[in-house]
Amino acid sequence: MKDDKTIEMLQILEEDARITPAEISKMTGVPEKNVSELIGKLERKGAIIKYKTVVDWEKAGVEYIYALIDLKVNLDRDNGYDSIAERISMFPEVESVRLVSGNYDLAVIVKGKSMKDVASFIAEKISTLEQVRDTVTHFSLKMYKREGEMLHKKDADRRLAVSA
Amino acid sequence: MKHISNRVQNIHSSGIRKFFDLVLGVEDIISLGVGEPDFVTPWHIREACIYSLERGYTSYTSNWGVLELRELIADKLRGDYGVEYDPEGEILITTGVSEGMDLVLRATINPSDEVIIPEPGYVAYKPCVILAGGMPVTIDTRIDNDFKATPEEITSKITENTKAIILNYPNNPTGSTMKGSELEEIADIAVEHDLLVISDEIYAKLTYEGTHTCFSSLNGMRNNTILLNGMSKAYAMTGWRIGYACGNREILENMMKIHQYTMLCSPITAQMAAVEALRNSDDSLRKMVTEYNRRRNLIVKGLNSIGLHCFEPKGAFYTFPSIADFNLKSEEFAERLLREEMLAVVPGNAFGNAGEGYLRCAYAVSREVLNEALSRLERFVGRLG
Numbered sequence: 001m002k003d004d005k006t007i008e009m010l011q012i013l014e015e016d017a018r019i020t021p022a023e024i025s026k027m028t029g030v031p032e033k034n035v036s037e038l039i040g041k042l043e044r045k046g047a048i049i050k051y052k053t054v055v056d057w058e059k060a061g062v063e064y065i066y067a068l069i070d071l072k073v074n075l076d077r078d079n080g081y082d083s084i085a086e087r088i089s090m091f092p093e094v095e096s097v098r099l100v101s102g103n104y105d106l107a108v109i110v111k112g113k114s115m116k117d118v119a120s121f122i123a124e125k126i127s128t129l130e131q132v133r134d135t136v137t138h139f140s141l142k143m144y145k146r147e148g149e150m151l152h153k154k155d156a157d158r159r160l161a162v163s164a
Numbered sequence: 165m166k167h168i169s170n171r172v173q174n175i176h177s178s179g180i181r182k183f184f185d186l187v188l189g190v191e192d193i194i195s196l197g198v199g200e201p202d203f204v205t206p207w208h209i210r211e212a213c214i215y216s217l218e219r220g221y222t223s224y225t226s227n228w229g230v231l232e233l234r235e236l237i238a239d240k241l242r243g244d245y246g247v248e249y250d251p252e253g254e255i256l257i258t259t260g261v262s263e264g265m266d267l268v269l270r271a272t273i274n275p276s277d278e279v280i281i282p283e284p285g286y287v288a289y290k291p292c293v294i295l296a297g298g299m300p301v302t303i304d305t306r307i308d309n310d311f312k313a314t315p316e317e318i319t320s321k322i323t324e325n326t327k328a329i330i331l332n333y334p335n336n337p338t339g340s341t342m343k344g345s346e347l348e349e350i351a352d353i354a355v356e357h358d359l360l361v362i363s364d365e366i367y368a369k370l371t372y373e374g375t376h377t378c379f380s381s382l383n384g385m386r387n388n389t390i391l392l393n394g395m396s397k398a399y400a401m402t403g404w405r406i407g408y409a410c411g412n413r414e415i416l417e418n419m420m421k422i423h424q425y426t427m428l429c430s431p432i433t434a435q436m437a438a439v440e441a442l443r444n445s446d447d448s449l450r451k452m453v454t455e456y457n458r459r460r461n462l463i464v465k466g467l468n469s470i471g472l473h474c475f476e477p478k479g480a481f482y483t484f485p486s487i488a489d490f491n492l493k494s495e496e497f498a499e500r501l502l503r504e505e506m507l508a509v510v511p512g513n514a515f516g517n518a519g520e521g522y523l524r525c526a527y528a529v530s531r532e533v534l535n536e537a538l539s540r541l542e543r544f545v546g547r548l549g
Contacts, residue, residue, distance in 0.1 A: 157202065164336075
């Protein structure tokens with residue numbers, strides 16, 4: 001599965017989800033039919049999770065508030081990290097959940113329409129969970145880079161239009 | 165004109181320059197005419213350069229260039245091609261390969277010495293030979309031979325005045341590369357006729373099929389080759405102007421003599437950036453080469469399907485499609501394409517007579533631009549019928 005062509009295909013798709021199998025075929029020399037088959041296989045396997053668009057909502061005129069929450073949790077004999085992490089992950093307000101090393105156990109990113117929205121979500125839904133021992137919430141003030149993309153800067157092409 | 169020297173009156177401005185002036189007047193153009201990477205220099209290199217300024221690296225360097233940089237180059241050449249150069253006396257940091265080419269020609273060419281140049285070839289070689297007082301002798305390479313210089317073509321041009329031959333593989337403008345075994349045959353000719361080989365290998369890292377053979381790694385060629393290379397194309401560092409010349413100590417010493425009086429040294433800021441590039445760029449280099457290769461596959465298939473026959477270039481970032489089916493001269497084709505579709509390419513004859521009937525299309529552009537350019541070309545060619 002982890003052969004070079006598969007990795008290359010995933011890299012191309014990670015960069016541009018809208019690229020067609022025909023184009024991938026032209027770029028890599030893999031026949032179009034094989035490209036489609038391989039993509040199908042990767043989708044079924046869950047290696048390709050979903051095709052999404054990276055949106056700068058601020059530019060689109062829609063306001064969202066993001067908060068990064070550090071969580072300390074209590075574990076008991078029956079419940080490891082997975083069960084609490086999955087439980088938190090189920091909330092649609094939660095963008096990402098990671099188990100991390102260091103002073104806290106889970107790093108959670110929450111997205112909401114307003115500061116009040118996010119604050120009350122954390123207060124009512126997260127902090128009240130039995131296993132949650134301690135939380136620290138950082139509200140995001142400005143986002144600079146997301147999904148590997150710079151949000152506020154586009155490098156202009158400064159090259160001469162024709163050169164040797 | 166009264167103040168202009170005869171020597172300079174004998175050379176013409178580049179055909180690219182002429183076309184550039186045309187392009188200036190056209191708005192909203194997209195261009196496959198750019199001879200440099202579309203990537204900006206990787207951030208870690210720019211960052212290291214800024215740090216060097218903060219630490220106050222703003223002085224002259226040794227005429228030979230920063231020793232650390234020369235040592236890194238020696239290591240790279242040993243690792244990549246198995247060629248040994250002493251960082252002290254056999255490697256000179258130049259202000260781009262352009263300066264290196266000028267230095268080697270001025271250091272070796274006497275009046276009436278002939279220099280063999282395969283064409284289509286880079287625009288600067290002929291004028292540099294003339295400025296050095298020599299006589300350029302061109303050979304016409306052919307598309308049916310993938311624009312490689314053949315031993316027969318070279319031999320047929322050798323006279324008692326032949327001093328040197330300039331090779332540039334991977335090639336600008338055709339993207340052609342030559343295998344080790346093919347270069348070996350040229351090396352034999354060079355040894356037999358005691359010729360100096362000036363090998364401009366600036367596109368070496370952009371080799372997509374097979375491996376690049378460094379000319380001086382060939383049997384018996386180390387002392388008869390001046391190897392020219394630099395940072396521009398592989399590391400997306402064109403504007404930094406850092407190149408290097410490697411070769412025989414005696415020739416290098418004499419090149420350095422000219423360099424110390426005319427250039428003194430290459431800018432230290434750019435040399436510090438080059439140090440970082442050679443140390444830590446393997447990853448960014450690999451990414452760029454992978455991306456060029458994908459675009460290469462796209463453009464070659466695209467051009468051929470439009471009816472612009474194009475051999476498969478194995479290096480650099482150029483394609484050199486033929487316009488033989490359309491009954492137009494290169495310049496006329498390129499000018500009409502520019503006016504009617506706002507798409508810039510370089511007419512092949514800018515690279516010598518052997519380039520007439522061809523276009524140079526660079527694929528150092530984003531995939532979006534590439535696809536748009538191909539559809540404009542298709543529309544244009546469709547109208548030509």
